[in-house]
Amino acid sequence: MERDLDVLCVGGLVCDFMIRPVDAGVFTREVSYMEAAESNVGGDAANESIVMGKLANKVAISAEIGDDGTANELKAVFAKSGVNTDHLIVRKNKKTRTNIVLIRPDGERHFVIFPNGYDEFCGKDLDYEVLSRTKVLSIGSIHHLPLLDPALPAYLKAGKEAGCITSADMCPNLGDTPNEIVVECCKYLDYLIPSEGEMRDLFGEDWTPQEAARTLRNWGVKHVVIKLGAEGCYIQDDVYDEFVPSFRVKAIDTTGAGDSFAGGFLTGVLKGWDLKKCAIFGAATGCIAVQSIGANTGVKSYEQVLAVAKTSPDWKE
């Protein structure tokens, strides 16, 4: 189908202001000196869209941003990765949501997270007009933006009606969204890509991947991928019901690994690959991501990920 965009990524965007080196010694002094301070972009939709941009997809991001110097810095980062920023929701006179990341001399990080002036992304911010112009509608994470959750079922439904392929990741339900909303979203989802934590929350400690996936498919999801961290993932649809192993590597920084997996996975979906091939490519993307410091810095190109994917014994051309 001829559409402007391959994918619209909807969700979170945050600036991670990283300072180093810092450690508990700061509390013993009035003034301490940091060698470096830099802004990086983070957030599920930001990470996913940057990875997809690097993988040569035509991607746009829909997320809240302020209208300050930080916003301009982050837009430049998106531009460098080929991500369209026309659909950003600019909050006038507000500062871009920023976390401070304190990096210790040994590389460990501590996040200082705080409320900002916005973080109100809700139903009325959603762009319905763009749906007929994108092949894939990807929700960064059900539950990441509590005010947005109630509007997701209608948005996903509109996506289906506009002929989109719909996908959603998930994250912990810290905003206490009722499960009914998740069930309602499932009716309109082609792909759902949760992690084990969300499955435990929905189905209890005794959950199993097979049963969880079956329930999600009964609720309407066509293809389920449950991410299992370093263990790989479990996939289920009409054709597949199996575990896909991860590519074993030493992880340096797992920040953003799930978003990278999703970005690689959807790249496969756009190429018309089947569930298993998409999952292998997603795993290869995640594998590259965790070998780099930063949420979206490891992945450089489609060829780079393909080279890793091809090392899987199950890879079929």
Next chain:
Amino acid sequence: MSKKYDILCVGGLIQDFLVQPIPTDLFDKDAVHVDSMKFNVGGDAANESTIMAKLGAKVILGTEAGDDETGRGLIRYMESQGVDCGNVVYRGQQRTNIVMIQEDGQRTFVVLKHKSRGFGEKTDFDYDLLDNIRYISVGSIHIAEALDENLAEYFKAAQEKGVVTVADMVSNHGRQSLEDFKEIMKYTDYLIPSELEAQELTGETDPEKMADIIMSWGPKGVIIKLGGEGSFIKDADGGVHVKPFPVHPIDTTGAGDNFAAGFVTALSKGFTFRQAAEFASAVGSLSTEKVGSTTAVESYDQVITFMKKCGRDPMAL
């Protein structure tokens, strides 16, 4: 003769992130949520020029901003506060401080080690601008290496054009020789040291003796700030103690910058030295009534009304 600007204000521009409350066991956790994070524009010249604009002066700012989006964003903000940024130089990374405020109110500063010498390289000083200003206010001698080296020459040229030269300062910490400091003093009309700085410079403990020695180096007037005790001022007409104004101080950050801004603005409005020192004292005292360096003082009329209420109309002096 009407000049384009009343005051050229020269010195530092810093971005402050104030975060609170920070728990002291921060480094034992992956992430902490805090209640507030504020971005402030700070730095002596940024504070001084903002207050000067509020008090009705036509002010132009001479400072070094980061050659990045953050720096440009801060300059746009300064312009929105009524400060002309025609003498801004963009260089290096924007200076940034993180101020972590603990639960008990204690502040810990993490400061970016600045790689630059600050505003004050020979080429930063605008000699043509001297035809268009009546006063120069230097935020602090002894902060920027470049300024310390080149200020004497600029002040000399300024005085030759009839521009009144005023300087605030911080402690030397052994960086600049007394000879080099005295070279600046040759061309300084007014110096505004704190009691401690004046003691370090002169070796005296009596404010009048401190003032006499400093005046012998060049200045025609000296104001020695005595913190909560007010100030001691001296010029050719003699020395007098100026009482502080009665206020309920909440935050003394930036009080010195407010004092200096009040002093120079008053001079520019035709106040005598004595009147200007009284006005400065009112501005400095008022500034402590709100959190933040530039939040309490709002306008010239506000300050005059306050002074009259305290029975200290400057025009009655």
